[in-house]
Amino acid sequence: MAWFYPKSIGSKLILNLDQYLLEKTMKKQLKIWTLHSLIVLPILVFTLTTSQPSLSASPLPIYKVYGPCDTSVNGEDEKDRELAGWICEMYMNAMFESYYYHFNFTHWAQNEKKDRELVEMADLYNPFGCDVRELTSDEFVDLFLDYMSGRVDEMEDSFFNTIHYITKPYCRQLKNSKVEFYLEEDRYKSKS
Missing domain, CATH: 1.20.5 (Single alpha-helices involved in coiled-coils or other helix-helix interfaces)
Incomplete structure (x- = not known):
């Protein structure tokens, strides 16, 4: 048409x-x-005018982790405990993630028979002091709160640099529970 x-x-x-x-x-x-x-x-x-989180000006201070973790365990209000527990869990997940990265790197280097000095340096650099794969997040929070009780003057220190001191009781207990430790100790005692 x-x-x-x-x-x-x-x-x-x-x-x-x-x-x-x-x-x-x-x-x-x-x-x-x-x-x-x-x-x-x-x-x-x-995004261009705000600073990026990866470019932190200073390390994570202890008080930023202690506040939420303490409130999650000892808080009076249920909502506060829930929110603080979520924040504390984020910090713990980040910390354990760094441990697993370190552990897997060390394990890979040992299995690939990489430079022995590299493996020794990685073991020396371990900020956790021992194998914390069996340590739960709640147990770590309890260790952390126990360590920080009475240490108000250390609240500005780096949380990451303090992890070694926080895990000392756990590492000591782990070391004492291993049979090899006692065998090694007995071997050295018999020689001297």
């Missing part, structure tokens, strides 16, 4: 159709620009 318009009306319709499509395209483009300027641009500016 063909549409027949008088020549004068048809050209006006075509011009109006072109103009209509142009206006529609311009409105769509304007909406896209508005969306970008109101949403995307502020996000971009915000």
